[in-house]
Structures are given as structure tokens and as C-alpha cells.
Amino acid sequence: MKVLQYSAFSTHSSGGNPAGVVLDATGADDASLLATAAELGFSETAFVVPCGDGSLNIRYFSPLMEVPFCGHATIATAVAYAERYGVGTLLLRTKAGEVPVTTSITAEGSIVATLVSVTPHSIAISDTDLRELLAALRWSPDDLEPCLPPRVAYAGAWHPVIGAATRARLADLDYDMPTLKSLMTHNDWATIDLVWRESPTVYHCRNPFPPGGIVEDPATGAAAAAFGGYLRELELITAPVSITIHQGHDMGRPSLIKVTIPDGRENGISVTGTAIQMRAD
Missing domain, CATH: 3.10.310.10 (Diaminopimelate Epimerase; Chain A, domain 1)
Incomplete structure (x- = not known):
């Protein structure tokens, strides 16, 4: 191949x-x-x-x-x-x-x-799972953003959405990888979508991915789509609307993801981006 x-x-x-x-x-x-x-x-x-x-x-x-x-x-x-x-x-x-x-x-x-x-949707996260997730992340409940309630979102794969109260909290990523991997594997979670809200249409994200053997994903299109569905389902944004997600900056690989959120919960979320070949054929 x-x-x-x-x-x-x-x-x-x-x-x-x-x-x-x-x-x-x-x-x-x-x-x-x-x-x-x-x-x-x-x-x-x-x-x-x-x-x-x-x-x-x-x-x-x-x-x-x-x-x-x-x-x-x-x-x-x-x-x-x-x-x-x-x-x-x-x-x-x-x-x-x-x-x-x-x-x-x-x-x-x-x-x-x-x-x-695919059609996105989200489900509640149990108190036990949230408590274990925060402990693995080494976050406290005070680190959470009330405007972005914890929930597990789906648009092809499952991603817990965890809102950070400050940009500094998002920047300080130091988690217990074995514990988080075990919790995510048990729940069939792909990545954890850690999100800081700069404005109603601009967000900054980080995505730990220990089940895949990756400490952090620099850009996660599946999580971006799930997050768009989460915002629409919880009526945290008025659709149709486009948002911008910045990811990878804290790990030195800046990424830009454009997400378009249409009306109607049955409609899929559009994720737009470029790509560049890293090595010639």
C-alpha cells in the first residue's frame, strides 16, 4: 500500500x-x-x-x-x-x-x-463519569464553564464536551493518561473535547486521545462536528450559523476548523478545512 x-x-x-x-x-x-x-x-x-x-x-x-x-x-x-x-x-x-x-x-x-x-445528537454524562473524568484531567468543578454544560456529543464518534472556565485552564493540560484511557475505553469515547468559549462563534479546543495511543490531537474534525450538534441541540447558538474552532496552538501545531451548523436537528454538521501534503509521493 x-x-x-x-x-x-x-x-x-x-x-x-x-x-x-x-x-x-x-x-x-x-x-x-x-x-x-x-x-x-x-x-x-x-x-x-x-x-x-x-x-x-x-x-x-x-x-x-x-x-x-x-x-x-x-x-x-x-x-x-x-x-x-x-x-x-x-x-x-x-x-x-x-x-x-x-x-x-x-x-x-x-x-x-x-x-x-451523520446526524448528530448528545446524551447526558453521569455524575460518576463526570467526577472520574475531572479527576483524571486533574480539574475541579470550579474549572468548568457554566455556559457549556458537560455532555457527551456524537457526529460519527462519541466525545464528551467539557467547557473550560478560562483560557489558562485549557492551556494547562496535564492528565492521568492510563486512568483517562480506561474511562474512555469503557464508555466508547473517542476523544475528550475540552472547549474554551472566546465568543459565541469562536472557540478554542484541545482533544486528549489516549485510547488511540495519542496524548493529544492537534485538530479533531469529528469532535468539531459533534460540538456543532451539541451547540444546536442545547440551543446555545442560533442556527444557521458558522463558527470557528482553533486547536493545536498549545502543542505547537496551530489548526483552523470551520464549522457550519444548519437548521434542523436531523441535518448533519459541515466541517471545512484544508490539507497539505507533508511528503511528496
């Missing part, structure tokens, strides 16, 4: 979230996919198998496990595909459901991709 290396949600290879992209993984078994992802070491690698109807089957593997959906690897895959076969609309068949992705060329000549998530 030829593994391409892209960084998503950035125009520079020094920023964004690196992803592996295999545009044709036909015939590869699960063990080979996991081994390839582990060898590469990025938070996710996307493996594509073309379907006869023009759609693409796609699977996502972290170094330790398969995940049902990954936003940044989807953006990276769409840009890689468009660079080789032209821009347009792709239908990706993920384990979470069908995800359409549209690519276009900007005035500056770069390719931008927009995915539309």
Missing part, C-alpha cells in the same frame, strides 16, 4: 493534524491496516477501497485501534483524492454512516474540503 502523508486543517505542514491516507487499500486485511497505522504513528490513517458505484469505502485506524469516523483524515483523504482525480463531490461510506465530502479550489489555488457529518 502507498501511504500518503497529509496535514489537515492547516496550510503549512508544521501545523494541523497529520494523517495517513491510502487511496487504494483493496485486499488488505485488518491486521495489515492496523500495522500500517501503528508504523506511521499518526493519530489516524484512512484506508480507502473504491466501490463499483463511484463511492468510496473508508476505514480509520489509530496506532492502537479502529475508530468509526475521523474528521481530519476525511479532509486529508478528500484533498489527496482531488489533487489526483479532480475536485467534486465524493460519497464516503464510513462505519458511522454515509459522509458526503465536497472539494473545491480557492482563489489562491489551494484545495478546500467540506464534509457533512
Whole structure:
């Protein structure tokens, strides 16, 4: 398999979230996919198998496990595909459901991709899970932002949304990785979406990902989509609206994620970003 290396949600290879992209993984078994992802070491690698109807089957593997959906690897895959076969609309068949992705060329000549998530929804987080989560993060209840109530949000994968009361609290990430990994694995949580609200349309996020063997994700498109659905469902924002998410700055890999939240709870959330190839073919 030829593994391409892209960084998503950035125009520079020094920023964004690196992803592996295999545009044709036909015939590869699960063990080979996991081994390839582990060898590469990025938070996710996307493996594509073309379907006869023009759609693409796609699977996502972290170094330790398969995940049902990954936003940044989807953006990276769409840009890689468009660079080789032209821009347009792709239908990706993920384990979470069908995800359409549209690519276009900007005035500056770069390719931008927009995915539309599966229908998002959120559920309450139990008092016990919240208490254990805060303890693993080494946060106290006073560190929480009342305007962003804790909840577990979904748009292809599950992400607890935890609002930080201050930017300084978000910047100070020092968590118990084994304990958090155990809690997340038990609850089938993909990443923890730690969020600080700069304004109603601008947010700063950090995403620990210990179940995948990753301390922190520099840009998390799946969590961004889940967060957009969370804001709409809890009526914390008036849809339709677009928001901006800044991620990766505290770890030296600045990323920019654009999220469009349409009316109607049944409608998927749009996540837009760029991607740049980190290494030539």
C-alpha cells in the first residue's frame, strides 16, 4: 500500500493534524491496516477501497485501534483524492454512516474540503463519569464553564464536551493518561473535547486521545462536528450559523476548523478545512 502523508486543517505542514491516507487499500486485511497505522504513528490513517458505484469505502485506524469516523483524515483523504482525480463531490461510506465530502479550489489555488457529518445528537454524562473524568484531567468543578454544560456529543464518534472556565485552564493540560484511557475505553469515547468559549462563534479546543495511543490531537474534525450538534441541540447558538474552532496552538501545531451548523436537528454538521501534503509521493 502507498501511504500518503497529509496535514489537515492547516496550510503549512508544521501545523494541523497529520494523517495517513491510502487511496487504494483493496485486499488488505485488518491486521495489515492496523500495522500500517501503528508504523506511521499518526493519530489516524484512512484506508480507502473504491466501490463499483463511484463511492468510496473508508476505514480509520489509530496506532492502537479502529475508530468509526475521523474528521481530519476525511479532509486529508478528500484533498489527496482531488489533487489526483479532480475536485467534486465524493460519497464516503464510513462505519458511522454515509459522509458526503465536497472539494473545491480557492482563489489562491489551494484545495478546500467540506464534509457533512451523520446526524448528530448528545446524551447526558453521569455524575460518576463526570467526577472520574475531572479527576483524571486533574480539574475541579470550579474549572468548568457554566455556559457549556458537560455532555457527551456524537457526529460519527462519541466525545464528551467539557467547557473550560478560562483560557489558562485549557492551556494547562496535564492528565492521568492510563486512568483517562480506561474511562474512555469503557464508555466508547473517542476523544475528550475540552472547549474554551472566546465568543459565541469562536472557540478554542484541545482533544486528549489516549485510547488511540495519542496524548493529544492537534485538530479533531469529528469532535468539531459533534460540538456543532451539541451547540444546536442545547440551543446555545442560533442556527444557521458558522463558527470557528482553533486547536493545536498549545502543542505547537496551530489548526483552523470551520464549522457550519444548519437548521434542523436531523441535518448533519459541515466541517471545512484544508490539507497539505507533508511528503511528496
